[in-house]
Amino acid sequence: MTLPVITLMGATASGKTRLAMALYKKNPEKYDLINVDSALIYRDMTIGTAKPSPEELAQAPHALVDILDPAQSYSVGQFQKDVDQLIKKSHQQGKIPLLVGGTMMYYRSLLGQLDQLPSSTEESRAWVNELFATKGNLECHQMLKEIDPAAFSRLHPNDSQRVGRILELYYLTGKSMSEISNNNSAENKHLSPLEKELRMRRINKKLFNTPHYNLEDYYTDFAQLTPDLCLANKNSQGLYEYHDVKGTTLYSKYNLLQFAMYNQDRTALHADINNRLKQMVADGIVAEVEKLYQRGDLNRDMPSVRCVGYRQLWDYFDGEVTLEQALENVAAATRQLAKRQITWLRSWPLPFTQIPTNIPVEQQIEIIEKVLNFALEQEDSLCQKP
Secondary structure: OOOOEEEEEEOOOOOHHHHHHHHHHHOOOOEEEEEOOOOOOEOOOOOOOOOOOHHHHHHOOEEOOOOEOOOOOOOHHHHHHHHHHHHHHHHHOOOEEEEEOOOHHHHHHOOOHHHHOOOOOHHHHHHHHHHHHHHHHHHHHHHHHHHOHHHHHHOOOOOHHHHHHHHHHHHHHOOOHHHHOHHHOOOOOOOOHHHHHHHHHHHOOOOOOOOOOOHHHHHHHHHHOOHHHHOOEEOOOOOEEEEOOOOOEEEEOOOEEEEEEEOOOHHHHHHHHHHHHHHHHHHOHHHHHHHHHOOOOOOOOOOOOOOOOHHHHHHHHOOOOOHHHHHHHHHHHHHHHHHHHHHHHHOOOEOOEEEEOOOOHHHHHHHHHHHHHHHHHHHHHHHHOO
């Protein structure tokens, strides 16, 4: 039997970790928890990343947590290698990997989406490093205005890692990220950006589109959940097919049971974000960032310091803003992060199953277990065929 892989996605503060830990504790012999959050990989970054406490991690261990010092970096490619090994190990032990976190690019890599981007070479990396050394962050960012206007508008000049990667792709291919993107697939390349956006909204129009959701709605949706709605088809090559709303079929070697947690009430989501920030302040996030700042070997261009919360408080310790303004900036950046994650989910490759955030965790678990049973029954049926 080919065991599936569960992916539990969702916006920040949507309750992903709480649900994953509750499911694990219900049957710890059945699941292996794997972190899919690029901030939780760093040691000494606990409060600002909403990392489970040491006591919680002892009860529900997560792989890929606290694996790097904040001075180190971690790529999507390295995540792919690490998660492949972890999934293989779980399956060999007869367990089901349960991936949980909010770094959407990591999840996308499981669908083969990143394979279309050319890999770095020694020559291309040397070119990018020389470019930043001679021109600096601001001028390199300004180059995107001509090369990739969309990326220029989206990225901050200090986001040297992403700016550098887009410049490198242009060096390697002569094309912008937008030109390489699947958004320009054969089916969609003649559409305007607005037409593409409208197409996405039509396909995933239910997601985040209902202001109120209650248990009655849940039981109606739960009763209508069928294997056709939530399981991917397996092709003749043994790969599982997922259909991108942009017109592309993506393939995974894993039977991904994709779940998207969503809060349909944006006001409630923002309230959850504010409440979590207040708790972080009470728990000592300012002192945590100050300790990192005083190390002396970290700077604002490093991936660890660019994590939401740390980057904004770094400005405070640099003397650029007051503490009150820094905390307001943390809240604003967290809301922006949630908005980006929701944008990812609105165009996420199907099939995936939605999990409302405003129902009890017991009902959330019921959704996952129902889809999992569909997948296991399907595999049993395939194994029994002559």
